[in-house]
Structures are given as structure tokens and as C-alpha cells.
Amino acid sequence: MSDTFACLDPGALVSYLYDECAADEREAIARHLALCVACASEVEGLRSTRQAIATWAPPAVDLGLQITRKDQAEVPTLPGAVLAFKRPAQEPAARALPWWKAPLPAWAQVAAAVLIFGAGLSVGLLRPDARSSQAPAPQAAVQPTTPVVAGPSKADLVQLEQTLRGEMAQLARTNVAAPAPTPVAARSGDDAIMQRVQALITQSEERQRIEFTERSVRQASAYEAQRRADFESVRATFGQTGAEVRQQRQAIDEINRYLVRVNQQR
């Protein structure tokens, strides 16, 4: 191509853009672009467009195509076809929903709810200001021997867990046997479970509140005792130090007086 190609010639600009031209042609176009603002702008615009369209990617799909004999084909074959494709069987729902979006089974939902509630309860009880507003309990008023309210123990919770698991397993078996259970029965069963869970949680909360108060009183007493012991120790240390200082001061005074006497004698 000569140096005198037509300005804004599409063929030349596209060849230059895709670097698909002879070396001398490329040099000629480059020289022209250095002088011609319109052509340089056009090439730059097309280059930007190329960068933008590079972002377009087709959706990622699992093709898994495989040609196979007709007798092994898993999809209907055309009449007279010798071969057919075997494609991976995919449930539409499974393909539409990734695993993290799939609905949880009922037992997992209940377990997650209990776990979240327990975690929230623990955080609430560990906050120092949360208890202080509900149970101010001056130290003198609360005795260390406060009777413990009979709340659910660990054994109770284990038993509840086993009961719930049994009921859920039974529910699952019922679902398998009868795919369409009556909504009323399911709802009443769920309500009963939720009431029991709620009652146990309330008892547990009460028991933990009392334990927390007792622990606070014990810690306050221990703190006070330690404070007194420390105070006595400090006072004793200071007294001892004061006596030592007085003794040293007396010794220095003695030395001073001796030096004064020696000077006067001279």
C-alpha cells in the first residue's frame, strides 16, 4: 500500500487496528496517524470499543457432549441415526439453584434457629451492663447461698435434643410414606415443639441469670478481700521504708556534725 491511502479508509484503519497488514503499510499508516487527528481519533475509538467488547463472555455451561452408539444413547435418537449424543442428566431445578441457594431441610432450619438463639443469649448474658439494669442486687442484699432455681440441666437438654431428633426422624419417615401431610397436623406438631423449646429456653435463661448474679457477688467479695490485703501490704511497706529513711537521715546528720567539728578544730 502506498503512503497516499485515502484518509479514514476503513480497510486501512481496520488492518492497522488488528495489526494484519504488511510492515511497510503499517509504517505508512502510523505516519499518517501521527499527522491526522481524525484518523488517530477513529483508531483510538475503535481500540476502546474492542476493549469494551472483550468483556462479553458467554455463560459458563457444563456441556459434557459425548457421541455414543445408538444402543447406549441416553437421549432419544433421530430415526435412522447411527449415533447420538449422551449429555449429562441435569435436573432443571438443580441447575437453576446453586447449592447455597437450595432450601434447607426442616431439621436443619430448627437446629439453626436454636443455635442462633443460644448464641444471642450467651452474648447477652456476657455483657456486663445487660445484667446490671435487670438485677442491680446490692452486694449486702444478695447472699452467696442464694438457692438455685431448678432450671433445665445439661441432661435435660440432651434429652430434649434426642426427643427432637426422634420426632424429626419420625416426621421424615411420615413425609416419605405420605408425601402430602395435612397442613393442620404439621402446624400443630410444630407449635408444640416450638412451645417446649420456648419454655426450656426461658428456664435456661432464668437459671443462667441467677448463676451470673452469684458469680458476680463471689467475684466482688474476692476483689474486696484482695484490695484490703494489698492495702495492708502497701502500708506496711511504706512504714518500713519510712523508718529506713529516718535512720539514714540520722546517720547523715552524724557525719555532718563530725565534719563540722573537725573543721573547727583545724
Added chain:
Amino acid sequence: MTATDEELVARSQGGDLESFNELIVRWERPIYALAYRVIGREEDARDVCQDTFLRAYRALPGFKGQAKFSSWLYRIALNLCRDWIRRQRRAPVSQMPEDIDATELAAATEPTESIEDLVARRELSAIVEQAMAGLSEEQRTAIILKEYHGMTFQEIADLQGCPLSTVKTRLYQGLSQLRRQLERQGQMVPEVVKRV
């Protein structure tokens, strides 16, 4: 050592099914990508891709190796795409992406790419897809073969059955139209503005 396409084709012509399946593994993604970009529908692109390999297998005894196997495959795929477009009797409509999910985005993020960057890239991708659907079939196919499949002008001309100069004109006009469309969408700064 990896067998070449020509070696696999020769074995396939001798009745070795596994060799042809190896060719499928090698080329199914590019063929699917081509079909998807040309016709713009995921399921139909999948069907075109499947038909392409089925037809190729049936026509394999007649393939004498005048062209590269991949070029031959592209030609079959493009013919099927053209048939599909004729059947539809309308411009291809690209499937717009569904609402953006943060979890999916996080999983799809490149190690060096923030979620914001990924969202921007996906938005731009959707706009490009829409703009490409507005091109003529010839322009769109020329740009797809050039940009996403790295073909030369001559290879595109052979596939499209037109002179080389026509390919350049299609590329230039298609890119110019895309550029105007992207500028209207605010995805590119017009060169006039850049110069000011």
C-alpha cells in the same frame, strides 16, 4: 504426546469413536461460545453445538482435509446458526443476565478484582451483548470470529463466502456502530470529549 486434530480426524474416520470424542472435548466450548454469541440464546446455542458435532461426525467420511478441521467445524456451526436465525425470522434476542447475586459475584471474582469491578464488568458485558444483538448478522459474525476466535481476515472471508475487503468493511462498520451504542450508554467517553 497430544494428538493433533488431523491425527484424531484420521482415527475417527477409521471408526475410533474415542478419538472423535476427544475432538469434541477440544472444540465444544469454542463452538458453543460462537453459537451463543451469534444467536444469543443459551439453550438453542447448546442445541446448535450438539448438532454441529453430530453433523460433523456423519460427514466425516467426506472430509478430505482441504481446510483445517476447526474451520470446517466453524462452517457447520455458522450454517446451523444461520438456519436457526432464518427459522426465528427475527433478530436474535440476547438473554439478559438475571439479578446480580453478591454470593455468586464473590465466588466469580478474580483474586485481583474487587466485587465492584466485577459488577462493572458484568454490566458492561450485558450492554455489549445487547449492542451486538443490534448489528446485522454478517457484521456480528465477522466481529465474533475476529474478536473471540482470533481468525484472520482471510479465514473469515472464507467462512462467510465474501471478498476480504467486505470482511474489513463489516468489521469497521460493526465496530463503529458498537462504539456509538456504547457511547450512548455512557460506557465509553467519545473521542471528541477526550480531545477537549
